[in-house]
Amino acid sequence: MKIKHLFLTLSFFSQCVIAQEIQTFGKGNIKGVSVNASSNSTSGIKTLLSTGYLPNAKSSSRFLSQATLGPKITDIVAIQNQGIETWLDTQLNLPYTFNLRNYVQNMHQYAVDSSLARNPAGGFTLANVFIDDWAFDAAWFQGTMVSADQLRWRTSLALSQIFVTSRISAFDDNPYAIASYYDVLNRNAFSTYRALLDSITYHPTMAVYLTYINNKATNLTKNVFPDENYAREIMQLFSIGLYELNMDGSEKKDANNKSIPTYDNEDISNLAKVFTGLGWGDRRYLGEGVKDKWSYTYRLKF
DSSP states (O other): HEEEEEEEHHHHHHHHHHHHHHHOOOOTTTTTTTOOTTTTOTGGGTTTTTGGGGHHHHHHHHHHHHHHHSSSSHHHHHHHHHOOOHHHHHHHHHOOOOOOOOOOHHHHHHHHHHHHHHGGGGGOTTSOOOOOTTTHHHHHHHHHHHHHHHHHHHHHHHHHHTTTSSSSSTTTTOOOOOOHHHHHHHHHHSSOHHHHHHHHHHHHHHHHHHTTTTTOOOBTTTOOOOOOOOHHHHHHHHSSSSSOTTSSSSSOTTTTBBOOBBOOOHHHHHHHHHHHHHHBBBBBSSSSOOOGGGGGSSOOOO
């Protein structure tokens, strides 16, 4: 009988809900609802209020350890008070204000000024005072420590592990090359993949690293063919990968239980034709070599 009475009560309650058109409650919508707790605590209502969905200190700290490069206690408290969604909206709307290339140049100018202070007649300029990769390291650490847009810096760090370039290359000891490239990652951290790939493709640091700078079109008479390095990496590392995938990330198999390639050599050779005719932004003709360390800060041109 008790079970029967329970079902009758539930049925009556559901009919009342339908009859009175009571809307879903919770997250602040608690009109006509009261909560009693066995502990006589008044905090039970928080389960239905929006405050009941705010993360505690541990979950806030865990989230920020993933979304930033290291939170402060004030950041953890802010997440507890405003919630993750509000924090994300705020971060996504913050502008990119810390320019790595400019910071490197300011450090370079400081080195020039210091040299002139010691020897005014030395004729020191940005062009003849040496500065190496440590300047980029200092700029990057400064940016990550003082910038409010921490989500951007965490995202660009992840992008740098996908769209890889390295100082162990032709631009070793040129901090302008890496700083300017990293500015591109920061500026496009929240943009579309199309915009990001465009900015990366036209950046000389990537063009030198993956060897398509001054890439020439096919000339069968002279046995000249476009460099295929970048075209291959775009498909293999930057987008679709080597094999077709199922929705769960596992590799698709053909009738012989072999992985299905996403592209072949013909696809690579055809895509390579797109990345021809790109030369240094501060040079007049295709085929001319790099002018100086600042050449890496200009967008490539046809």
